Amino acid sequence: MFETHFGFSAPPFQLNPDPTFYFGSKGHSNALAYLQYGVHQAEGFIVVTGDIGAGKTTLVRTLLEGLDSTQVKAAQIASTQLDATGLLQAMLTAFGVPHQPGAQSKASLISTLEAFFMTLAIKNKRALLVVDEAQNLSMDAIEELRMLSNFQLRKQALLQSFLVGQPELRGMLESQRLEQLRQRVIASCHLGPLDLDETRRYIEHRLNRVGWKGNPSFEDAAFPRIHQATGGIPRRINLLCNRLLLSAFLENLNRIDEDHIVRIARELRDEVGETTVAMAPVRPAEPRAQRVAEPRTVVPVPMPGPAEQPERSLALHRIARLDVQGERTVMCLVDSPASYFKAALLASALEQGESACRVVVVGCRTAQQLGPVENYAEAVDLPSLEVHLGVQSGGAARRTADSVLRFETLLDEFDPDAVVPLGLSDDLVSCVMLAIRRGIPSLRVDAGSLPPESFPGPRINADVLDRLSSVLYAPTRVASLALAQSGVPAHRIQVVGSVLLDGVAAAQTAGTLANALMAHHGLGSDFILVTSRVGEGRLAAASLSKLVLMLSRVRGERSMLWLVCGETQSALRAQGLGTVLSRSGIALASLPVFSAKLPILERASHLVTDAQDDLVEVAFALGKKVLLVDEEGQAPMVTDPAMAWLPLNATDLGPAQPPRDARNPDGGAAPAVARHLRGWLADPAGQASLRPEGAPAARLLSERA
Template sequence: MYESHFGFSGAPFQLNPDPSFYFDSRGHASALAYLRFGVYQGEGFIVVTGDIGAGKTTLVRTLLGGLDRQQVVAAQVVSTQLESGDLLRAICTAFGIAPAGKTKAELIASLEAFLTAVAASGRRALLVVDEAQNLSLEAIEELRMLSNFQLEHHALLQSFLVGQPELRKLLESRAMEQFRQRVIASCHLGPLDVVETRAYVEHRLRRVGWQDRPSFDDAAFEEIHRWTGGIPRRINLLCNRLLLGAYLGNSDEVSATLVMQTAREMRGEVGETTLVAAVSKPAAAESGAGDDPLPALPAEAVRELHVAGVSLQRPIVCLVDSPASYMKACAFASESARQPELPAVVTFNGGLQADVRLPGELAEVLPRPALDVHLQARGERFGPRATQVLAAFDQLLLELQPAAVMAIGSNDDVLACSLAAHKAGVPVVRAEAGRRSGDPFGADSNAILLDRLATALYTNELSTHYTLYREGIPADRVHCFGNLMLNLLHLAVPAAAEAEATLQRETAAARGLKPQDGYVLVTLQFEPESTRVEVLSDLVSGFVAMPPDLRVIWPMQDETRSALERVGLGRWIKNSKIDALSGLGYLERLGLLQRANCLLAGGDADLAEEARALGVPVVRLVAAGHPAEFGEAGAVHEVQRALALVGEAAARTRPRQEEAGYWDGGPAARMAEHLSAWLWQEDAAIHPQASLRS
């Protein structure tokens, strides 16, 4: 569409690999040199890895296109989710061999006869296996056995394995020792840097006759790299849309603003809240079968790059385990970016990406860390999960060499990673130290161990100092800076929806409610099949019996509605002072919380920490045996007791909230300032010739 408008001879950013568009970056040039060396050797295996979209297939096709067909007979296998027998058939098909039979022995005999004939004619056979990370160990072993075919003293078959980084992990296994001895060279394709990204874009444009129309300003190239992470396929996707956008907008210029707008539109179209990109070491090649591969996280791990163009060497790694802890890491990252002496902030989550996902609206409000790493570990058994998490985190320590690790969460993954950092000599900082629920053998066990591991402990309030003192933590390691939730609220509250606007969305919610009227906000939720009828009945009837001037606002999930309908209480909700609202997002519920007289929460403590930071009284109705939070006097197990506490809290005058004009940066600023000075001292003591400030 836009090609003729700009005078191009073709599409410059097509996704299909095309050797005519091959770009000779440092990494690709090195990899191509190793491949050509391998062809010259005519034996063994060469392993080429790279992230999705890094240009592996284009590289291989460039190599194959430059081969002398009179000397080399080349074949390529792409579909590798095959067992060893199926792989043999695929290889025969790729070489154009008609097998003499269907058994494995007959397939091998047909292939050996073909390879012998090729060698007898003075040519060599080359097999390229693409997407090799999908091969089973048995299939790789089959390839190794094929490398044993010889005519006199010359190998009949040479193989190149091309795949994603997890291929290296596969080849590290003990069962692959014999195979690794046959690898004569290996190389890895990393992303392009900022300068190479610009050269890549201009190279592809010139291939189709670009005459600086449309023009790209310097900042546009920086934004392209920032949004794509230097991955060629992502660059192609974004630049294709940029040219289309310039054409539709009748513009002859691609600006940084257009890049940002287009990238955000594309991100929303595919349902991403962040740019997902792999961050690798600079492209490097290693020769020799005994070389160790580059560190790589497991294939299922996800890396979300939010801030490109910053150094990710020696960052501060924040360990998170929940949306709340991740939000606090975002708040800390926002303030630490103001400290020129502090490195970038990276978060590590041992669980699923969804376990720490921000509420949708906050993704546009909160500044993000430079990089998020989600291991995607599954399973609840401590032993197997800890092994997986520790192996991945150890690789992250090797790759990033963090200046410090900050434990914001406290689950088993956070504990395991903190221990690994401590053993590796990396300083461990403990946020929210000293918080206890009163169960030292249950919920508190991880918190106690984390506090003992930490080199520096940051507490939310002075009362926790005594807890740490009783447990033998030296006072000079403990610093009271406040709750990171205050920073989060400073960022989120200005974007929160007005309570009146939210209530006006439904007629029932707006009836008779004046701006000065108070209400109880309820975030307690129930499961339809597991909730006792008397609990629901006592709760609803208690709400109805509250004073006439005190309403109940209940953002209700579908499961809770179903539970109430199941026991016949749905009509009570519709015809009483209880206003049940549906489909509210985080910022809408935060707006309601600001005006509430009291919050009634459940076991998940939804909005409880935000309420305490805002000075809103909190009551939690929790199941018997459910641990309370540190210093939480309002956690009860009986409905009547919970309702009594709600009534008392709603009758009290709320403390005055902090004025935004007096905001001093809050706990995160104090933490960042201390961490900047403390890390410099630690680093200078260990590396006097190369500190963080050098």
């Protein structure tokens, strides 16, 4: 009716959920990023709650549209007044599995579903179930869903479930009966109302989607009045604005003012009652730097029951070297030798000068997993204070839950002004999400440099951190351009160089052991470095002979150095492969210290290793060709010229990687980060201008595990 009159291509404020109108408010953008992280886990439950009309269904449908249908088979159940048997029948119908409603026993329904899920898994697909209005499910039905989550094939979960519902769903999940299900919740979020600023941008966003040219116009005072009348609930805004446009059309108005809104809002209240359009007190939007994150906005961690609570104080391993004082506290999160090395460099830069900051380095795992860090001291000053969470047992969800619970005690103790994530593990990302939920900003180092597609987990986590961080320190202008193209405002991006390259330069200066080793083996600047190793879930010892033969074939005329751990060296000796290596001209050396490996990698042309190796990240930063050993011979095709899979039957190294000048701007990246970070912490106005606003619709990655 009024669409043609105002020149709209479609109704801008329809009540039906439509992903094409998705608006990325701060809450919705964060929730979407968290849910993508949860989907990437490919198992367990994701819980989405929110008041009626908050945009839960639109959010979920937006996420589902970004899924790769060749990998995920999604189904949705909307009618949830169901018992356990009714739920099973509804699932078969939603997934399109042939069955006779009401004619099958519960056991038969379960076996039919399991067979369907197995068929999907054989096709390299998995099932995703979305249960809308999940607060209406019976306890038996929810427990049945938990039982279905036990279906596995080769340790891969066959079913993942979304539970979408109103706030009372959370109360249901907190019951003692559902303790086991709580332990399987991978991500959880609650959608609250829009604030005043977001309400205006939401209205203009929907109007612009249908070709709005300013007719009708809205006076500035109209938006606070709409927010007051709707409480910032998207569906209420749609209802009121739809009626405003209809009224403007019928009354031949081309401007909507405050009096018009008050009159139409009163008419709606008379028609549909106070519960639909509630007059809330007008409250101006708070400055972003002063706004405290609402406690129920996002909870991106599993919800453990009482039996799962760890002994927090006993698990923490503290190492205090110096007592550094500062007005501000910065917490650096690490999960690998490379990230620890970056944290040490950054801490050294932040703890110097008149405006020194206190730096706490938090290891998301155990200190032992970082190796003998005291040996790093030849290249960099070690952090003054580091605390290791010590999580190492249990499944992935349990480890993440324990990490977050222990990290929460550190947030209470140190009350940091900012967190700086320096790794990409799931545990680390979950800890950062908790900090953001508590209003602590995240500052991202090496932003915009996504890992290759062959590393889907770290790639998605990198994207999540880029989207949620207040300041993004990009290593190159190319990385900053990638961030800008993904929707990050330019004023939040600082091009400072790569902190990892700072570490390589520091290691070169102090690398006497590495230099002596290379001189001993006569290595120049064009040799192949191998760091493949057996044990710890990496290369199987049975594959060593094939690997040795392959390395001897692909080496050609180039020198090759294999840095081995003790376990790998013992396995080579036990299989009598030392003679083969010697005849093939492949040198062996034992060099476990991470910092000593950096000068060797810097002079190598290729790195042959596996995806879990600590040097992979450094190799990408240096522009080296990375060749990952394909033990099974089933690796996917790779389009990134910086890396390739190397099967055990390979005869050459493939196309060469063009050399790249990997240098930092003068002065180094870590000092540049420290200067900007200290200035940012000292400037509340600057903090407000650099907080993520989440206004543009999030463009989600489609990579899946």
